Amino acid sequence: MSAFMVDQLVAKHGLLMAVRGVSFSLEKGEILAIVGANGAGKTTLFRSLSGVHPVDSGRITLNGEDITAWPAHQRVRSGLAMVPEGRRLFVDMTVRENLQIAAENGRSGDWVLDKVVAALPVLEPILNQVAGGLSGGQRQAVAIARALMCNPSVLLLDEVSLGLSPIAVEGLYQSLEQLKKSKVTSMIIVEQDLKRAIQFSDHLLCLLEGRVALSGCSHELTHKAITQAYFGLEAEETENA
Numbered sequence: 731m732s733a734f735m736v737d738q739l740v741a742k743h744g745l746l747m748a749v750r751g752v753s754f755s756l757e758k759g760e761i762l763a764i765v766g767a768n769g770a771g772k773t774t775l776f777r778s779l780s781g782v783h784p785v786d787s788g789r790i791t792l793n794g795e796d797i798t799a800w801p802a803h804q805r806v807r808s809g810l811a812m813v814p815e816g817r818r819l820f821v822d823m824t825v826r827e828n829l830q831i832a833a834e835n836g837r838s839g840d841w842v843l844d845k846v847v848a849a850l851p852v853l854e855p856i857l858n859q860v861a862g863g864l865s866g867g868q869r870q871a872v873a874i875a876r877a878l879m880c881n882p883s884v885l886l887l888d889e890v891s892l893g894l895s896p897i898a899v900e901g902l903y904q905s906l907e908q909l910k911k912s913k914v915t916s917m918i919i920v921e922q923d924l925k926r927a928i929q930f931s932d933h934l935l936c937l938l939e940g941r942v943a944l945s946g947c948s949h950e951l952t953h954k955a956i957t958q959a960y961f962g963l964e965a966e967e968t969e970n971a
């Protein structure tokens with residue numbers, strides 16, 4: 731049984747079909763990278779998966795259970811957590827308090843405060859600091875930690891490196907590599923940096939105008955094939971470019 735399965739998902743903004751029949755599945759501990767140009771439908775897909783945007787048709791299954799009609803909070807309790815683009819922490823609270831609140835709203839499991847701090851060591855010196863005073867990289871690490879405190883079996887990461895300095899991005903991906911090694915939590919990650927998306931993931935899916943233009947094993951897909959799918963180019967066009 732797949733940890734997460736999406737079957738022919740359709741999501742709209744009014745009459746505009748932003749996600750057009752997207753399907754994929756993910757096993758426990760696997761990582762899927764979703765790439766695509768601006769407006770390709772990545773955010774709408776993520777919002778539909780996490781339950782904050784309505785699904786028009788199709789099916790989402792989490793650990794064998796059909797969650798398509800479930801509200802967001804019920805999905806979190808069942809093991810689906812999202813790290814949204816832009817982070818959204820409680821800025822007046824300390825990092826520790828932010829994490830404790832998340833634990834109360836998620837499901838119980840192995841990811842308790844000590845274990846999360848061990849997996850993301852960057853948190854240790856800032857646990858008692860107010861979240862509003864943190865750097866972008868630190869805030870993003872707290873956002874990931876907060877999602878982990880919900881004990882997700884599937885973690886959705888939407889452009890986690892957006893707006894961070896190259897050093898902060900490096901630190902963040904080192905933390906994510908540690909999570910990856912644990913092979914417990916499946917991750918779906920939207921990443922604009924193609925090279926990083928390929929390196930970090932097991933599978934890659936490229937969206938173009940709401941459709942899956944390309945999908946496969948990240949290490950088997952060529953950079954050229956991904957670029958073609960990304961821009962919707964025919965093979966000859968890229969050869970002549």
Ligand code: ATP
Nearest residue numbers: 743744746748766767768769770771772773774775
């Ligand atoms: P980006 O990388 O720019 O965030 P994206 O791949 O996440 O893009 P979406 O934001 O999901 O793509 O947008 C998919 C389509 O839906 C686009 O055509 C976009 O213009 C449209 N869209 C997105 N949000 C809305 C909205 N709130 N109302 C109407 N149309 C929207």
